Amino acid sequence: MHIxxxxxxxxxSGSTAGIGLAIARGLAAAGAEVVINGRTxxxxxxxxHLLRESVPLAKVSGIAADLGDAAGVASxxxxxxxxxxxxNNLGIFEPKGFFDIPDEDWLHVFEVNVMSGVRLARHYARGMSHRGWGRVLFLSSESALQIPTEMVHYGMSKTAQLAVSRGLAETLAGTGVTVNAILPGPTRSxxxxxxxxxxxxxxxxxxxQMERDFIAEHRPTSLIRRLATVDEVANMAVYLASEQASxxxxxxxxxxxxxxxSIA
Structure with missing residues (x-):
């Protein structure tokens, strides 16, 4: 398959490191003109600099903006x-016991992980539908379906992304715009x-050893028995962004x- x-x-969004940077690299390598984003x-x-080193002919630019609030998205x-x-890759997490999570942490995680994607999709997907082609991706997590007790607020935000993704896909039915969510497992970002x-x-x-112990204790159902790489996640994103995934x-x-x- 040639994409x-x-x-x-x-x-x-949120693409100066980790999965976001790997996705930007994969899209650039496939020939897309890519805009990356970070807070500074x-x-x-x-x-x-890293993208231009790894993909010499990359058409890339960047915008510094904090997409964790409405003003940053507007900018x-x-x-x-x-x-x-x-x-929509931007996301934050913080291990913290349920009884230690104050209201402001719940609101902050929701604002960054969910509302950043809502605000961006609300603007960009409208133009995609008018043009008759587009791709919207939400980077959710396996934690959306298997809520981690060490960070319930994070799991909540990832489940919310699935709801937004499916709802937007149905809203855009028949327009030529696809909307999907990706559920990475533990990833070495x-x-x-x-x-x-x-x-x-x-x-x-x-x-x-710490990674092996984490998989054995917290994700014992892993079939690969290791953390995924950021490129393994990025490969799925590049495919879903392609014409082949129509x-x-x-x-x-x-x-x-x-x-x-689960088999479904």
Whole structure:
């Protein structure tokens, strides 16, 4: 299968590192003109440098904006008014026991993880429908279906993304615009890597051992028995952004290494 996105423009939110950066790299390698996003210009510039090194002919640009609130999204849209492909990757997480999560943390996680995608999709999907072609992707998580007790607020936000994704897909039925969600499992991204590194240091073990222990204890149903790589998740996103995925919409596709014990 040859995926050619050379005539398409793509936006990837929260894409200066991890899964977002890998998706931006994959889209750029397929020929898309890609706009990346981060909260600071320094982070955006670093990511652009990495993209141009790994994909020498990449057509990439970046916008520094905090998409975790309405004002940040409005600023971003003003600088990038249209796109053919929208990847809602921005997300935050924080391990914290249910009884220790205050109201402000619940609201902040919802604002960043859910409302950033709602606001971006509300603007960009309208233009896609008028043009008769478009792709909207939400980076959810296996935690949407298997809520982690160590961060219920995060799981809640990922479940909400599935509802938004399916609802928007039905709203756009027959327009040529597809809307899908991706459910990664535990993935070796920058944020997760830092989380494991801190835990490993606290417990006096290697990061590799920490990752193995986490899978064995917290995700024992994993069939690959390891963390996924960011590129493995990005490959699914690039496919869903392509013309070849034109009959896939309203779906939640798993890249979870078999963690979820379900055949559907």
């Amino acid at each position: 050619d996105l050379s005539s398409k423009r793509a936006i990837v 210009q320094e982070r955006v510039d670093e990511a652009l 971003f849209i003003q600088q990038a008014p249209d796109t053919d492909i929208l990847v 920058e944020g997760v890597g830092g989380f494991f590194a801190a835990m490993a240091q606290e417990q006096g073990v290697s990061v590799e 009959a896939t919409t309203g779906a939640a596709l798993r890249v979870d290494g078999g963690v979820l014990r």
